[in-house]
Structure formats: structure tokens, C-alpha cells
Amino acid sequence: xxxxxxLPCPEFFDPTRLDAVYRVPYQTRATEAQAWSAQHHIRPASxxxxxxxxxxxxxxxxxxxxxxxxxxGGRSGRxxxxxxxxxxQFIYRNLGTLTAIAPTLDTHTAAQIFHPLFWVNDQNLxxxxxxxxxxxxxxxxxxxxxxxxxxxxxxASLSEFALHYTRQLSEAGKYPLTIWPYHSMLGxxxxxxxxxxxxxxxxxxxxxxxxxxYEIKGSNPLTENYSVLRPEVLEDGHGDAIAHKxxxxxxxxxxxxxxxxxxxxxxxxxxxxxxxxLTEIRLRDPQLAQKIYLLEDCTSPVVVPGVVDFTEQAEAAxxxxxxxxxxxxxxxxxxxxxxxxxxx
Numbered sequence: 515x516x517x518x519x520x521l522p523c524p525e526f527f528d529p530t531r532l533d534a535v536y537r538v539p540y541q542t543r544a545t546e547a548q549a550w551s552a553q554h555h556i557r558p559a560s561x562x563x564x565x566x567x568x569x570x571x572x573x574x575x576x577x578x579x580x581x582x583x584x585x586x587g588g589r590s591g592r593x594x595x596x597x598x599x600x601x602x603q604f605i606y607r608n609l610g611t612l613t614a615i616a617p618t619l620d621t622h623t624a625a626q627i628f629h630p631l632f633w634v635n636d637q638n639l640x641x642x643x644x645x646x647x648x649x650x651x652x653x654x655x656x657x658x659x660x661x662x663x664x665x666x667x668x669x670a671s672l673s674e675f676a677l678h679y680t681r682q683l684s685e686a687g688k689y690p691l692t693i694w695p696y697h698s699m700l701g702x703x704x705x706x707x708x709x710x711x712x713x714x715x716x717x718x719x720x721x722x723x724x725x726x727x728y729e730i731k732g733s734n735p736l737t738e739n740y741s742v743l744r745p746e747v748l749e750d751g752h753g754d755a756i757a758h759k760x761x762x763x764x765x766x767x768x769x770x771x772x773x774x775x776x777x778x779x780x781x782x783x784x785x786x787x788x789x790x791x792l793t794e795i796r797l798r799d800p801q802l803a804q805k806i807y808l809l810e811d812c813t814s815p816v817v818v819p820g821v822v823d824f825t826e827q828a829e830a831a832x833x834x835x836x837x838x839x840x841x842x843x844x845x846x847x848x849x850x851x852x853x854x855x856x857x858x
Contacts, residue, residue, distance in 0.1 A: 520607040520848060521554055524717065527606060529599050531710055533579055535703060538713045547720035556610040559724035567770040568605070570617040571742065571777025571784045571813075573598065573711045576697045576704035577620075578778060583697040583704060586779040586814050589825055593814030594778050598708055601776055601812040604845040605714040609722065611849060613770065615715050616727040617707060618742040620698040620783065625663050626735045627679065628694050633657045643695040644821060649680040667735065675736065678751035688746060691738070698732065729763055741786035743794070764794050772805050772855065776812035776845075781824035784813050785831040792838055803839030804854055808832060810842050 524546065550556070559565075576582045578594040586594040605612065624631050630640035633647065635657060641647065647657050664672045680691055698705050707715070715726045729742055734757050737745040743764050745757040767773050768791075777784050788808065795802040815828035836842050843852050 521609055523603055523606040524550060527602060527710075527714075529602075532595050532599050532602070532708070534709060535575060535579070535706075536709045538709060538716060540716060543713060543717050544720045547717045550609075550717075551721040554610065556721050559613045559722040562613045564772070565613040565770045566611060566772045566774065567767060568612050568615045568774045568776070569767065569787075570601075570615065570711070570715075571775065571787055572618055572620045572698075572779075573601070573708055573777050574620060574698060574704065575706055575708060576699075578708045583695040584816075586816060588814030589817050589823070590814075593817075597776070597778070597812045597814055598711055600845045601809070602710050602714045604776075604809070604812065605718060608849060609718055612718065612722070612774075614724055614727055615718055616729060616767075617711075617715060618729045618731055618777070618783075618787075619705065619707075620732045620739075621700050621705065621730050622696075622698045622732055623700055623735070624696060625666060627676075628692060628738050629696055630693055631663060632660055633693065634660045641693045643693055644818065645693040646690040647680060647693065648690040649677070649684045652677050652680050675750055679737070679747055682747050686746075700733070727766075729760075731760075740783045741790045742783075743787055743790040764791065767791065768795070768798070768802060768805075770805070772807060774807045774809055774843075776809040778813060779816045779824075779828075780810075780813040781815035781828035781831070785828060788835055788840070789831065792835060792840070796838075800839065803835075804841070806835070806840040807843050807852060808835060808840055809845055811844050811846070 526546065577584050577586050578598055579585060590596070605615070622629070626632060630643065633641050636655065641657060651657050659672045659676050683689070683691060706712070718724065719726045731742045732739040734745055736756050737747045739745040742760060744759040748755060748757050750756050775784065775788060788806070791806065792803060810832060815824045817823045817825060832842060841853050849855050
């Protein structure tokens with residue numbers, strides 16, 4: 515089998531609309547995709563001998579558009595917009611080679627442990643977004659569980675759980691609990707995929723007869739869930755499970771011959787997901803790391819000018835992944851020039 519020659523982008527693709535929210539004309543695009551498939555002799559994905567999955571981490575409005583809550587601008591200030599332009603072009607150019615596209619969807623409600631509503635101080639005020647809450651803060655009573663929402667949770671003592679949770683993060687060497695702006699709210703526009711990305715995924719699904727494989731994450735109110743493969747904390751202080759690893763999705767990804775990873779943000783949800791994938795790979799077979807390709811020009815780190823800059827942490831994570839055998843690649847380089855794919 516040989517990799518298909520890169521295809522052109524369809525005429526409807528408009529790179530000036532990467533920062534716009536619009537309705538995808540599904541029936542029109544479906545008709546065009548079927549014609550595109552016939553014109554370019556694109557075969558059904560079920561016939562692929564070498565199977566490639568494009569894993570898209572949280573390419574949602576809430577992270578990718580400047581007017582939304584957690585726009586990932588990177589140091590350039592336009593990070594996610596530029597990333598998604600390259601990502602759309604990558605999908606269209608490699609439409610006949612990508613077997614499946616699997617977008618993750620960060621999915622939240624207001625009352626979650628990382629949102630302001632969950633916490634109050636001694637004046638009954640909620641923390642501002644980007645507040646860091648560590649174990650010492652909870653012990654000292656600087657921040658405590660909002661008693662007005664405590665009855666809605668299944669924990670007998672939510673305050674006891676808050677102590678356990680922040681201690682677990684510290685002992686595991688993870689970032690302190692970050693209070694994020696309300697974001698990726700289920701049912702809201704911010705939760706949706708970026709329109710141009712959704713359009714590309716839909717076009718691919720019709721052209722290749724390959725349903726887009728959406729994966730929900732982040733809905734558990736008692737834990738952060740940066741990675742799609744596992745939440746930050748799995749048990750309460752008594753050892754009872756509050757959440758579980760996503761072994762099913764891990765198995766799905768590792769069943770492919772190659773997995774290409776892109777999305778937002780490089781320093782958080784992307785890095786956490788790849789790190790958890792690497793952990794599973796090391797348990798099964800370290801050689802499996804060679805099937806993972808990190809599309810490094812289609813992801814950006816969290817940077818809030820004057821507040822936080824996770825660029826160096828993101829780069830360090832990607833260097834570590836490469837040392838483990840994963841590949842750092844560019845979307846503009848043809849697939850047949852990627853390491854390990856030249857002979858396919």
C-alpha cells in the first residue's frame with residue numbers, strides 16, 4: 515500500500531473563517547463530499563490496510579476563538595486560529611489516507627471542582643478565575659467548599675474530600691487546582707467544535723464512509739480531567755472510586771497503526787493525554803510509542819500575558835515524549851516523509 519497523493523483543499527474551505535462560528539450546510543457538504551470522493555478515487559476507510567487515526571484534543575470554540583473563555587493564543591496571540599488553519603488543510607490534503615478522526619469534547623457544567631461556584635472564602639466570595647488552590651489553602655480555610663452546593667454532591671463530607679483532593683494533586687506532583695473561567699459548558703456554543711474543523715470532520719466522514727468518533731471528557735464534578743484517558747484523581751479519601759480510567763478509548767487508539775495528535779492546549783489537555791497514553795504504552799509495549807505522531811504546528815500552549823506562560827513546560831513535555839519514541843512532526847510535511855511512514 516502507498517500513501518495517497520496529497521489532495522487539494524475543496525473550494526468551500528475559507529481560511530479567513532477560522533475564527534468564525536457558522537452553521538455547516540450538512541446536506542450540501544455531503545453531496546460535495548460524495549462527488550469529491552468519486553473525482554479523487556477515495557476509497558472507503560474500511561478498506562484501509564494501514565489505519566491512521568487523527569486525534570483532535572478539544573478543538574472547541576471555548577479554547578480556539580478569541581472572544582471565548584479560554585482562548586489559547588500562545589505567545590503569538592493567534593495560536594489556536596493559526597493551528598486550526600493548518601489543521602483543516604492537513605485534513606483535506608490527507609482525506610484519502612486518514613482512516614478515522616476522533617475529536618475529544620471537554621464537557622462541563624457550572625458546579626465542578628475547578629469552577630468558581632464550588633468554592634468560597636470567609637466572606638462568602640468565590641475565587642476569581644486563574645486562582646490556584648493548594649492543600650495548604652484548604653487546610654488554612656482560605657478556601658472552602660461552598661455550603662450552598664454541597665447537598666448536590668454524593669460525598670458525605672465534601673469538605674473532607676476537598677482536603678483529600680488537593681493533597682492528592684500535591685503528592686502526585688501535578689499542577690495545583692486551578693480555578694478556570696466557566697468554559698466548555700454543555701449545551702453552549704463554547705462546547706461546540708470550531709465550525710471549520712467540524713466542517714472538515716463532517717466532509718471526511720462522508721467522503722471516506724467513516725463516522726467521526728467523538729469522545730466526551732470532563733463531566734465528572736469532583737475531579738479535573740485534562741486528559742481524555744483519565745481524570746486527575748480516581749478515588750476519595752476512603753479509597754472508593756469517584757472516576758475511572760478510559761481504558762476503552764486507550765484500546766481504541768492503540769489498535770490503529772498510527773495516531774496523529776493535535777489540538778489544545780499543548781501544555782494541558784494535549785500534554786496530559788499524551789502522557790497518559792505513554793504510561794499505558796510503557797505498561798504494554800514501549801515500542802508502541804513509535805506509532806504516535808505529535809502534530810506540533812497544530813497545537814499551542816496556554817499563555818496569559820502577565821499571568822502565566824506554560825510554553826517551556828509544553829516544550830519539555832514534547833521533548834520527553836520524543837525521547838520515549840514518539841515523533842514530533844509538521845502538518846506541512848507530506849506523510850510519506852514522516853519517520854516510519856516512508857515505506858507504507
